[in-house]
Amino acid sequence: MKLRELLNIAGIKAPASLLNPEITGIEYDSRQVRTGDLFIAIRGFKTDGHTFIDPAIRQGAAAVVCEVKPHNQNIPVITVHNSRKALARLSQAFYDTAILPFHLTGITGTNGKTTLTLLLRELEKQAGLKTAISGTLGFLSDFEHGPFSERTTPESRDLHEMFHTCSRAGIQSLIMEVSSIALELSRVENITFDTAVFTNLTQDHLDFHGSMDRYFAAKIRLFSQLTPEGTAIINIDDPYGFQLFTSLNHKKRSCSLQNSHADYHFSEYHLSAEGLKGVVHTPDHTLSVEAPLIGVFNAMNILQAVAAWMEHHSHIRPDHLSLKSLPPIPGRMDIVRTAQHGTVIIDFAHTPDAIDKILKSVQGIPHERLIVLFGCGGDRDKAKRPVMGKIAEKYADQIILTNDNPRSENPEVIIRDILKGITTQQNLIIESLSTIKILYKSGCKYMKFEYLSRDRRFILQRISAEKFTRLSIDTREINPGDLFCALKGEKTDGHEFVDEAISKGAVAAMVTEEAVRQKPALKKHPLIICSDTYQGLQDLAQVYASRIKTKIIAVTGSAGKTSTRQLIAHVLSGTYSVSQSRPEEISITKSVCRSRFSTSIRNRIMPYWK
The missing domain is CATH 3.40.1190.10 (Mur-like, catalytic domain)
Known part of the structure; x- marks a missing residue:
């Protein structure tokens, strides 16, 4: 669709001198822009799309819609009063969804x-x-x-x-x-x-x-x-x-x-x-x-x-x-009856009213003791936290406070807010967890599939394995128990090799949301879905490194990096368990994820150059 036609259908005025390129798609995320796309810069809670106009153009954007016109751009730029409303109307025009057949x-x-x-x-x-x-x-x-x-x-x-x-x-x-x-x-x-x-x-x-x-x-x-x-x-x-x-x-x-x-x-x-x-x-x-x-x-x-x-x-x-054939609703009064541990009811109640109604309803189910395990989400309404604590105390015989997606907040601060509504410390257990949780056990050579994402949501689908033993980005190196991370390179796309990775024993694959949309067949496999696998891989390595207490030495400079790195490794190897990394960013990330916490008295050091 031509740009002028698209703007006209959306009811957005265009300057008479505006160029009229062919528009092949609409994007508001500069990372998703492809050649021929119209990029709409919207203001978010943490970032402003206007700061990503240049990257979007470098990705191939054919035109830009924004609220503040950038300087010295050689492609069509349309300024609007509200780019969010413009995004809605342009998307409706592009996908031809003004009149819905359902x-x-x-x-x-x-x-x-x-x-x-x-x-x-x-x-x-x-x-x-x-x-x-x-x-x-x-x-x-x-x-x-x-x-x-x-x-x-x-x-x-x-x-x-x-x-x-x-x-x-x-x-x-x-x-x-x-x-x-x-x-x-x-x-x-x-x-x-x-x-x-x-x-x-x-x-x-x-x-x-x-x-x-x-x-x-x-x-x-x-x-x-x-x-x-x-x-x-x-x-x-x-x-x-x-x-x-x-x-x-x-x-x-x-x-x-x-x-x-x-x-x-x-x-x-x-x-x-x-x-x-x-x-x-x-x-x-x-x-x-x-x-x-x-x-x-x-x-x-x-x-x-x-x-x-x-x-x-x-x-x-x-x-x-x-409605007797209605399947169980995930996280909505989902009842699990166990042989030894009584009845477990899983519910995603996250407001005072919801938790009150859930616990009030539970009173009608015969039981000897009610244990309530809950937490409050981070970066969300803080005023409800003590209220939820008070309600839990009203009904529970025992309360266990834990994390519920703390996002960018300190989990301990969230729990302290909940405690303001609880009057007694009796029958209270506080489970302290990390902001992003990847459990690591000394002497165990694996990481568990357990994430609470601070900056993005990792969506886990069809994963039955509890852990993975190693991380791999190359199907030629896959071993049983590995997590395969599908990276898109200049010549090949790792998403094309997910089937091969799983067939060779990978317990799951980390893939992008876009790949899942484009390749629905991927959903038959165990997946960790994220917006960007490069970023997801780096987040994984960063968190894992913080858990295993590895010391990292970085060497930089125009010349001599390799020799210096090797000399440092040689000198320290008498006292420490040393692992070296090549300069590529992905190699460094893999080295971090593959490193093991030593059960001996040796510490671990990773010198690398970049």
Whole structure:
């Protein structure tokens, strides 16, 4: 598509003198830019895309859209007031997704979004619709699984690529989680929804929004993007939901567990350890429903799923809906019964309201002792940490505090914040873990697959092995137990050799998100997925080096580096276990990852030159 045509469809004015190159793609990440792409510079939380305009041009960008015009550029540059909104509209124009051939449901709220997407997916499949969902669990469909983005709601460019993929695959219903941050940052700009669902609003993301009122204001933007025939499904038991329902001037349906006058409500329901059974009243008939979910909060999830589904399929009037075939929802009241250690319930509750509801629901399950293990995420709303500690103390017989993705924060600071809400140290265990955790045991020659990423998310898929013995970037050197890191070079791409690496005994492969999108067949293998395998490899080496206490000597200069390195190694080898590295960056990284902590009295030193 020509640049001028693309700008015109997106409603962005272009100077009359602007050149008109062919645009072959859209990118907001300079590292992903390819020849012919349009690069849109957006401002992020930690970095500003405007500082990466020059690298994007060197990568082959054919044109740039930005808010501040750079100096002395010899390619077309279009300045806009808001580059995030421009990214959304240009992506929609490029992928031709202004009109979608499928029913689009957007679900927003603090808690319950993921469960609701999976419930709706199950109901849509029962109606015979080819269905996909997008949210915290990534993108799930009958034809493709995987992350279009690491975010709950993808960036607008990735979102429209997902819409385009769904259109080509014949998807009839797409159900997606819409976060308040995505609404605030224009990721869903200019998208219209057929159904919009409001679950609830409780304390979360106040580090971003600043107040509950601003948090609520961001959430309700979704309902201004309903199609004229679209329907709002709202939980009126929630105070913010009731406020939204009474003020919304659009087709709407109320859901309640308490109000028998609501459009959708239970006349009766029964909860047990096996799930829920109940009778739902709709605006024009009654039906029975059953689902393998426990907890009162899941009664509302089921009710809203039925409401959204019934409003979409107004011609269907079933007497009974069974969700018994619903698979376990990862991290949502996921029950694991063990032979020796009792019942384990895994839930990703990360807000005060969510942890309160989970622990309150657990009270209904017979037990002698309740142990609560939890932590709080780093670089997120700090005010909720002591509140969650207080709630845990209210219900638990014992509390174990641990890490929950501390990101760039000191994990000990996070735990101290939680402790402010806990009044007694009795029955309290604090598990102190590193910010990025790769467990290393003295005398053991392996690293465990255990990551808590500070700067990016490592996505682990299909990994059954607990550890890897060595790291390799060359399939000709692969040994059983290795981790293969797929690097893209000037002549070859390591992603082409993943099959060979696994067949030779590699326990997993580190690959990029882009490679997984382009080569879906990779997903049959155990994978560590990251945005950049070069950076991921360096992060791995850096963290591992910090754990094994290796001393590193670097030698630099115009001449004499090799001889000096060899002399240092020779002198120190009488006292230390010495490992040498060649100058290439990857070689240094491999040497660090392959080094072993010596069980003898010798220390380890790695001289290298660069």
